[in-house]
Amino acid sequence: MKNIKTSVYAGLKKKINDKSAVITVVGLGYVGLPIALEFTKRGFFVNGLDSNEGRISKLKQGVSYINDISSKTVSEVTKTRNFQVTSNEKVLSGSDVIIVCVPTPLRKVKEPDISFVVKASETLGRYLRKGQMIILESTTYPGTTREVILPLLEKNGLKLGADFYLAFSPERIDPGNPKYDFTNIPKLIGGFTKQGTTLGKLVYSKVVKKVIGLSTPESAEVTKLLENTFRIVNIGLINEFAELCHKLNIDVWEVIKAAETKPFGFMPFYPGPGIGGHCIPADPMYLSWKARKVGFTTKMIDLAAEVNRKVPVHIVKRIEEILKTRKKALENAKILLLGVTYKKDVNDLRESPALDILEILKQKKVCVNYFDPYIPHLDIGGIKEKGVELTENVLKDQDLVVVVTDHTNVDYKMIAENSRLIFDTRNVFGKRNIRDEKIIRL
Template sequence: MTETMSKHASTEQLAAQLQQAILTKQAKVGVIGLGYVGLPLVQAFIGSEFSALGFDVDQRKVDALTRGESYIKHVDSKWIAAWVASGRFAATSDPRRLPEADILLICVPTPLTANRDPDLSYVESTAQMIAENLRPGQLVVLESTTYPGTTRDVVAPILAQSGLTPGVDFFLAYSPEREDPGNPNFTASAIPKVVGGYDPISLQIADAFYAQAVVKTIPVSSCEVAEACKILENTYRAVNIALVNELKLLFDRLDIDVWEVIEAAKTKPFGFQAFYPGPGLGGHCIPIDPFYLSWLARANEMPTRFIELAGEINTSMPQYVVQKLCDALNLVRKPANGSKVLILGAAYKKNVDDPRESPSFKIMELLSERGAVLSYNDPFIPKLPAMRHYDLPDLTSVELTPENLASFDAVMIVTDHDDYDYQQIVTHSQLVIDTRNATKNVEHGREKIVRA
């Protein structure tokens, strides 16, 4: 299709050609950022009979995909090998190949700075890379979670440095990722897609594009509405998790089981949705997105006290569970300094291999500062990855043998993987700190368990 695109074609011609290529599945999909969002998107569009070009600056990922190997647990290597063998998928780190794609999906990280301000450096550098290779008739869609106004005020001006005009020479949209890693009921193609366009033509094309691969599209009036939608979804979750985390602290003081309270409350068939406490927030979205919104509010001279308080509560939870561990050790006359502590789980949630923003790292950092001798186990993360904000020892996952478990002064359950045999863990451990209510069905050795 790229050969038919002319610099002299009108906007209407460019739009008609691209829409025709989308409807006939002849358009090539380019995905920039082949992580937990980008690779499942590749899967969704190849599953809908498109061909795809994957781009990543990490040459190790590119090489693995070229060999037909996956590095994400829920994206099977067999699928990737089949995509490569069929010629419908290729991975590259060469930005000069970006013009081969008719649609470019930006799926790069949007972390926070050390001051908890938005860090758009990945989005900006990606937009600059696209601008240097942009051609008429392409559709560019930002999927990375960000604050309202990013697509129009940050991405569009960078892309315009190409000499091409958004909404005239190329098309621009925002569609927030809604990936839930490890959830078999909601793969990328099974989750409705919110789509906002830079202009009406861009919206029409982007909506038609996603409609080919996802169960339902929800077109909205602007990029800003789509951006705000994603921020709302995750702020809603962060605030409600903060509520139950605060209630956990209160009910613990009152000697009331917060987990039993939640189970009772959720029997109400209306007006209540269950959220659960934990050792801290994890994943790329919930710990970060509310701070994007509060930053935007400050930029507009408006306080967001409710959201900021929720953030304070959630970020304090690692300190709470570490103190519970220290108190439990103290009761058996052991100081944290020098005690051997085993952390169960480095992933941010159960049954995934995704360590992004996992509370395990903060917990390990706090324990290390107290002089604890750390080890960890995670069936999906064999080696502790290097994380930007944490200086942790170089550790590999230890085996959960009865002998190993018995050798630790305390075992802390941070991630409640289903692969764990919690009865065996409790039976052979000296002390178990349970931050996830994972031991609720353990029958023997409950005197060793401390809820945190």
């Protein structure tokens, strides 16, 4: 038995080291596509498996659907013939290392939806063979890898640690961040056995600068949730603090800048129009759900989520207040929202607070339009809108321009020169030293 175990481990180790291991990435989204491309660039043969035929067909044509990756990169990597994109799950049987990056959204009732992980694991279970290593990257609650995935894989009779390896490695990318991509963000991995963790570390060390092994998959799962809980709590704090500063007539941006001068014990977070994206609003809910299962209440997460959820409502109140100073009623105003994605320089609309702001304004029958360089048309959650062009005349025609997302590739000087009144929820003008009485900061 010991010999078989050793040979499975040694065989996989050798394949990873000499790059003959076939890597399959399941789920080619914001997380999976960069990983698949990087392993290909480093000399591995990679299968990119995705159930979305539209995405597969785009990749086959050398077209990228993710901002951080250019179509040029996709077509160059595809041309090497070491990257095969497909929706045919049969490629799993010929794979040595399988990295799973499927979505983990929230259900309507704000509870984890791990149906994509379950479905992918059932498929993996059908194709599992001796000598494979499976790594889950999708963010999830502690216990998912052990309680949900492992039983589905073991259904076919193979034994963990002897026949195959399983580990969890959280993805920590920050889309739109020009400084950090997944290759220079330290990678965490927690396997079930020492050998599993060692093999996982070896796999990622081929593409990532620093890999850190953890003792269990649960430690790796919950580390990711700690990171995003840290963010949701601090963002909630600063959003509440900004509202208080407004009531006290204090400039919150000046206060944050001043606090930042302390060389220790303070880390700046910035207020804004609300939280969005696939991670911050969702991941901490995975933890609070798991906590409830063990009879524990995560008061900090629940409170931060509530504070952050109310921010778009507060933004609309501020819009109303600002318009009042110009003797304009909200219902009669013409408003332009600048930016609708959940953060700057991405084309991702998931959970974007701009959608809440747009919806509240529409409910109040306000004449509201939007501009976003990345989103010419909005078609999400029942909202269907066409973006306007950002011209001098369009700006002059508005009672109020509201900066919701601070995209970099927008001419803020031109906006300042041609708008009558601006509400800046991101301090984008302040950061560019564009100051004017008509620019009101959050």
